[in-house]
Every structure is written in structure tokens, then in C-alpha cells.
């Protein structure tokens with residue numbers, strides 16, 4: 001395994017061979033993969049921030065025998081670009097770095113990803129981008145995840161609980177249906193993020209409160225009288241419509257809000273200009289790069 005430092009556009013990232021330690025289904029459409037990076041990667045990942053991401057090279061993988069029936073038509077499409085994933089856990093230990101990803105099988109690259117077996121290796125470029133920034137004044141962090149936005153929110157909750165135990169966490173998780181929620185125990189409660197107040201919602205009411213996660217948040221906010229805008233932050237990751245609504249809710253309540261945006265990415269390091277995010281500048285429109293200036297942006301900064 002070798003590290004080649006070819007990230008001219010980004011500080012402190014490397015293209016590394018990662019080894020698959022585990023790759024298994026987490027629920028109907030989600031898989032969980034554990035990747036191991038060699039010791040040399042420790043320095044790079046020691047200060048990994050939740051919301052940062054890695055790009056996986058999945059180009060040379062074959063299509064597995066089992067493909068969900070509604071995705072068969074996508075399976076043979078070629079995979080040209082690397083694919084971005086925000087880890088749900090990053091652990092640096094004496095033997096190297098472990099990166100845990102949670103991925104939803106949606107198209108040709110993620111279909112191929114399910115074929116990876118322990119011991120196989122793949123190229124991984126990272127760490128990339130800028131993650132969530134929780135300033136020292138923050139006392140309440142409201143974390144909101146929708147769909148495949150769960151991994152970085154899970155990571156953020158873990159890091160805050162570990163490093164900032166006095167910060168009060170409120171976690172809102174939304175899914176279309178119960179089958180779309182990984183890590184559910186037999187009692188219907190998440191087996192991860194234990195000991196945190198978790199507000200579950202599903203659009204069809206099959207688990208938690210029926211409805212959209214943003215409306216659940218709004219109901220909860222209506223009952224809070226002690227939220228100080230100076231010490232409260234909302235952090236969100238999920239579909240674009242959810243993030244737009246979240247930004248509006250935060251604005252109406254006068255709360256600061258950070259959102260992790262999704263964009264097609266090619267290079268991941270600011271070279272191809274393929275991931276432009278329209279932002280509001282002081283003197284008019286401003287354009288930022290999702291891979292380098294984000295994917296986490298202040299909601300007030302983005303033109304959504």
C-alpha cells in the first residue's frame with residue numbers, strides 16, 4: 001500500500017489504497033463498509049472533521065450477481081467518476097485508520113460496491129473538503145439527518161459526545177419508511193447514537209412520528225423557550241428540499257445553521273470546477289466549490 005501525495009488543489013489529502021475489512025447490508029437498501037488505511041494515513045486523518053468526505057474509485061469493480069430488481073437497468077452503466085462519501089466513523093489507532101461508511105445502493109457505483117469482499121483493496125482519496133464547525137460558545141447542537149444524510153450527522157454526534165460532553169444534543173432523523181432506516185433494534189429504536197435524545201420520523205408513519213423530519217423539528221422548536229441564538233446551532237445533511245426547508249426554519253428562528261450539500265464531484269480537490277455552489281457574496285452573487293469550500297456551508301451563505 002502506498003500513499004501518493006497528489007492533491008495539489010487541497011491541503012493534506014492523499015490517494016491511498018484502502019483494504020476492505022467488512023462489507024454487509026445494514027437494512028433494505030443500505031450497506032455498511034469498513035475500510036482500513038495503513039499507518040501512514042494516521043497524520044492525515046487525525047483531525048478529520050465530521051462532514052468531510054472521501055472519494056472512492058469504484059471503476060474496476062464487477063456487477064454483483066444480485067442487483068435490486070428496480071436497479072437492474074442501471075447496473076451496466078459505466079462508472080467513470082470516483083464517488084463521494086462522508087464517513088459515519090473515523091478511528092485512528094496504532095495500526096492505521098479505520099473508516100466506516102454507510103451507503104445507499106442507488107446506481108452503478110453503489111451496486112458495484114456491494115461486491116467488495118474483505119481483503120480486497122480500492123483507491124481512496126481523502127480527507128477532502130470542510131466539515132461542520134462547532135464553535136466553543138455552542139451549548140446546544142440540533143442535528144438533522146434525512147435519508148443518506150445520516151452518516152456525517154452520526155459522526156458529528158459521536159465526536160460531540162466524546163469531545164464536548166457538555167453540549168446538549170438533539171438528533172432528528174427522517175426516512176421515507178422504516179425499511180430505509182439502518183441500525184434499528186427490535187424495539188424500533190436506533191442501536192447507534194445511544195444515550196442521545198433521538199426524534200425519529202418517517203414519511204409513511206411506519207416508524208416514529210409520521211411526516212417530514214423538518215416539520216418534526218419545527219414542532220419541537222415551538223416547545224423550546226430557552227434557545228439562545230448565540231449558543232445554539234442547527235446542523236443538517238440530507239436531500240436538497242430538506243436542507244432548503246431547514247435553512248428557512250433556522251432563518252425564521254434566528255438560529256445559525258450549517259448544511260452539508262450534495263453535488264456531482266469529479267476531482268474533489270478544486271481543479272475541475274465541476275461542483276459550483278451559488279452563494280451570496282457581499283456585492284452580489286458569489287460562486288464556491290462544494291468539494292473545497294464545502295460540502296458544509298453556512299445556510300445563510302448559500303443561495304438556495
Ligand SMILES: Cc1cc2nc3c(=O)[nH]c(=O)nc-3n(C[C@H](O)[C@H](O)[C@H](O)COP(=O)(O)OP(=O)(O)OC[C@H]3O[C@@H](n4cnc5c(N)ncnc54)[C@H](O)[C@@H]3O)c2cc1C
Pocket residue numbers: 053074079081082083084085086087101102103104105106107108109110111148151152261262263264265266295
Ligand atoms: C459530500 C458527499 C457525501 C456523500 N456521502 C454519502 C454517504 O455517506 N452515503 C451515501 O450513500 N451517499 C453519499 N453521497 C451520495 C453518493 O455519492 C451517491 O449516492 C453516489 O455517488 C451514487 O453513485 P451511483 O453510481 O451508485 O448512482 P448514480 O445513479 O450515478 O447516482 C445516483 C445519484 O447520486 C448522485 N451522484 C452520482 N454521482 C455523483 C458524484 N460523482 N458526485 C456526487 N454525487 C453523485 C446524484 O445525485 C445521482 O442522481 C454523498 C455525496 C456527496 C456529494
Ligand code: FES
Pocket residue numbers: 264265266267268269270271272273274275289290291292
Ligand atoms: S469536484 Fe472538481 S472542483 Fe469540485
